Structure formats: structure tokens, C-alpha cells
Amino acid sequence: MTATPRMIPDRMHSPLTRALRSWETILVVVAICVFITNSLLSPHFLNAWNLSDATFNFTEKALIAFAMAMLIIAGEIDLSVASIIALSSTVMGLVMSSGAGVPVIVLAGIGTGLVCGAINGLLVARMGLPSIVVTIGTMSLFRGVAYIVLGDQAFTGYPKEFAFFGQGYVWWVISFELVLFAGFAVAFWALLHRSTFGRAVYAIGNNATAAQFSGIRVQRVRFILFLLTGVMSGIAAVCLTSRLGSTRPSIATGWELEVVTMVVLGGVSILGGSGSIPGVVLAAVIMGMVTFGFGLLNVPGIVMSIFLGFLLIAVIALPRLLRRR
């Protein structure tokens, strides 16, 4: 990874040109194109219930992507998120088997995420280890524990009330997960773009040493970010387990890469220092709608992942190649 020097222009463009040229605008255009293409290609696309179904494709991943975006902006990464889901789900299964009620199951799931996040945070922030390697390790470790507990078995038989988190509707076609997604989108927007903590995250991502000298407690912010990512993974685990109604150790395999793709597609620089929550929200919606559209057209899931792979490289390569001219 070669670090390109960050240019600071002598004078800014007008607010309008900046808005038009921004990554978020491109994403909005892409989202509209996807929406129009889908509705032209399939008569079943523009149906409130179908669209509502489509949101399940991205809500759980997006919950993690919000926290991951902040982590990547701060120059770190967490590849263990999918494994945290597996471990959280397994703990929820254990708690459920011992006859606990719904509130305890949910708390156990979120609590496991918190503990996993704290482990990552301690290893990175306290011991100063590189996050990519640490989380590749804990990625094996967390899912490995789930495999030790479950082997080739599965937990099923979650209580009926537990199904609400992944299958319930708040009002008409508005699912509980969609409300959660919207709520956290606003919360993370406020945290990243409207709080001193958010400013600290950008400062650390741009220059951790300078941030340290300007009085930001760098390691504490990093620790909190890992904690936050763990908790969001725990919440996603609650939703996913509730939606599937069962726990297997292979649950959510490969999600870490989809979440990172979502964040990068949303305009967050993988090198840290820039990106926004609205971008991640748009990327989540685009990915969900593309998956859903392909599904309606009976395109296999793997073709969809090829498309996302191309999209990921293209959206990052194009602006860089154009800027060279």
C-alpha cells in the first residue's frame, strides 16, 4: 500500500460543485440507475412487500458497516466481525438451551459482541499490534470457539417471541430491522459528523501522531471503536439468529468481506482519514437492491458477487485513473 500525499487545494470550489462532485452524489445516481433498471427488468420489483423483503439483504451487514466505517476511517480494520456473529449466536444458543428468556438471550448476544470487541481493542490499542493481523487471528479464534461448542451440530428451537428481531414488522411493510438500520444510521451520522469523538476519529486516521500531540487519547478512541464494532456485530447476530431461527458455527461466513466492500463502496478510504456515513448507507442500499434485482432475474448469487467484485475495483480505480489525466 503506497501512501499518496494528500493534497490540500489553495482555494475551495463552490459548495454546489463540491456537492455535485462528491462521492455520495455518484452513489445516488448509481442507486437511481439500479432502481430504474430493476423496475424495467422485472414487473415484481415495484411491490411494497418485495421491496421490504429486499431490505433484509443489507440491514444486518449495514449495522456492522457503520461501525466498521468509523474503524477504517481511523486507519484500523476488523476482519473478525463475521466470527463475532458466529460466537454471539452460539452463546445465545447456549443461553437459550439453559432455558433463559428472550431478554437474557438478547443481552447474551450483545454482551458476547462487547467482550469480543474488547479483546480486539486490548490487543490493538493496549498492546499496539497491527489490527489486520490481530483480527485475522481472532477471526479464527472466535469462530473456532463456536466450532468447539457446536461441532457439526446446530441450536434450534428459539422461543417464538425471539423471532421478532429478525422477522417482525413495526408497521405495515416496515420491518424491525429496517427501523434499527435507520436509527443506527442517524446515530452513527451524529457520532461521526457532529461530535468531538467523530473529529478525533478523522484526526487519528489522517495523522495519528499529530492527533496524539493535539491531545486526543488515540489509544482510547481506538479501543472504543473496536468495542463499538463488537457491539454492532452482537446486535447483527441477534437479528440474524432471530431471522434464521437457528445457529450453526458456519453462520455469516464471508460477511467480513461483504461489510468491508460495503464500506469501501461507500467512499471510505481504506487508507483511513476520509469517508462518510451517508455514503455507507447508500452503498448498503445499492448492494441490497442489486442482490435483490439479480435474485428476481434468477441470476445465481455467485454472479452477483463477481459483479460486486468488479464494482469495488471499478469505483476505486476510475476516479484515480481519471485524476491522472
Next chain:
Amino acid sequence: MTLLKHREALLALVILLALAVIAARFPAFVRPASLANVFNDTAPLMLLAIGQMVVILTKCIDLSVAANLALSGMIAALMNGAGVPLPLILLSVVGLGAVLGLVNGLLVWQAGIPSIVVTLGTMTIYRGMIFLITEGKWVNAHQMSDAFKALPRHVFLGLPVMGWVAIAAIGLFAVVLTRTPIGRAFYAVGGNPHAAVYAGIDVGRTQAIAFVISGALAGLTGYLWVARYAVAYVDIAGGFELDVVAACVIGGIAIAGGAGSIWGAVLGALFLGVIKNALPVVGISPFWQMAISGSAIVLAVAFNAAQSRPKGRIILKEAAQ
């Protein structure tokens, strides 16, 4: 350099210790034939770890190796089905693997995209291409010629050919990395890219070459894998890229680039290989393997960091974090 040697010696010691503990209760495990089997079984991991190590030396990472392996392996199986002679197949898979590596390399070099993003993308693209070519069909043992399947398993001096290929690659890259200009360039680019530029080294080009090496090794391993297990399908070696990175990390290859040796990568792979093969012998459920290798990675990183922490007096405690 003495520090590095120390680190690899320590890892070798850990492996020997593990073998000794196992041998105390299960002497059959350390018989030469059994050890040769463990080595042979670990050959694919060693081959990929060597390629990955070269990439990591240049400050990059290649997450597409397992997908490259699967695609090259499938092409090898299909060419064999079409009656292409074996030497031509071997040349083709190495060439295809190198081209797939070159695609990664060019995107990193010419488009300036971070390698983790590039290979995250090509990882899904390469694996998806297998599906597009085969429509998800498998190539099974009875669809492969006997010569195709026999080569990696052919035993020569007590070790199957696949093991010998790994030994040859270790020998070749031990020389390339320490005795050639390009080998020094890999270290220079990762150690200090700016200094490398002033020393007349093209950073991007060197990184691209590293990706080509990693790709070519993955292509070759693709054939070995498919021929040895006598089956090819979309998901072979799924998630293997993380084992490969794990082998490098355990072997003390610095993820920030510029430091590490081929012996570290090989020993890291062997460590994982010994654990994988020993678990069923010792009677521990294979489901423990994932957690053990995860713990090994975390411990190895913590250990490496503790060793390489700069010694000296900290004058500004807060800033030194």
C-alpha cells in the same frame, strides 16, 4: 539479522517441542513415513506462503491466492478432460496463475489501488469465473486421466512429488530473495519505499512482480491440489487465503513489509500443518483446529511485536504509544 534468525530458531524449537510431546504418547506420529506425509500434506500451504511472503515483503497483501488456486486447478482439470498433454497443462496453469497475479499487480501498480481492496475484488471475481465456466459442475476423479492424478502422488525417495515441488520452490526462492537484485528490491520496497525510489527501484513494478510470483505459485498449486484430491469444483480451498496469511504471520513476516525470511514462512506453514495432522492422532476433535490456529496467530503477533519493540529510553511517555 541475528534477531530474525533467533525468531525462526524459536519457531523451529516450538515445532520440535510439539512433535516431542506428541511422540511421547504416540510414537507412530514421528516415524519418517508419517513425518513425510505431514510435510507433503503441508506442501500447498508452504507454496502459497512463499508467494504470500514475497507480496507481504513489498507492503502488499494477496487475498486472491485461494481463488487463483481454485480457478487454475479447474482449468487444469478441464484441459485434462479435453486431452491436452500433461506438460502443456503444467505450463498453462503456471502461466494462467501468473497472469491472474499480474492483473492484481497492474491494478496496484498502474491504478494505485490498495492491494487489500484489489485482491478482495479479484478474489470474488476469480472464484466467480469458475462458476461461469463450469456452471457449478464438478470435475470428478473418473473424469481425470490416470497420469494427471498420479504425478503429485508419485513417491520419489520416500516423499511424494508434491513435497518435492515445495522443496524446490523453497530452494529457488531462498536464492532469489537473498542472492539476487530483485530479491533485495522486495525487501527495499517494503522497508522504505521512498528510499527504494532514490536507490533506483521502481516500487510499483517490484510490487507487480511480487504478485506475479504469488500468482504463478498459486496456479501451480492449483494443479497439485486438484490432481491430489482428484476433484475440482467452485469452492475448493475456500478460505485458504487466511491460512496462508496466518502461516506468514506465525513465521514472523512483518505485515508492514520489509522484514521476514522464507524460513519463517515455511516454518509457519509447517507449524499449522503439524497441528492439523496431529489433532486426530492425539484424539482432539478437528473442530479445535480453527481456534488453535487463531490463538497461534495472536500469540505470534504479540511475540513478534514484543521482540521488535525499539529498545531505548522513552523520554516522552505519552507520545511513545
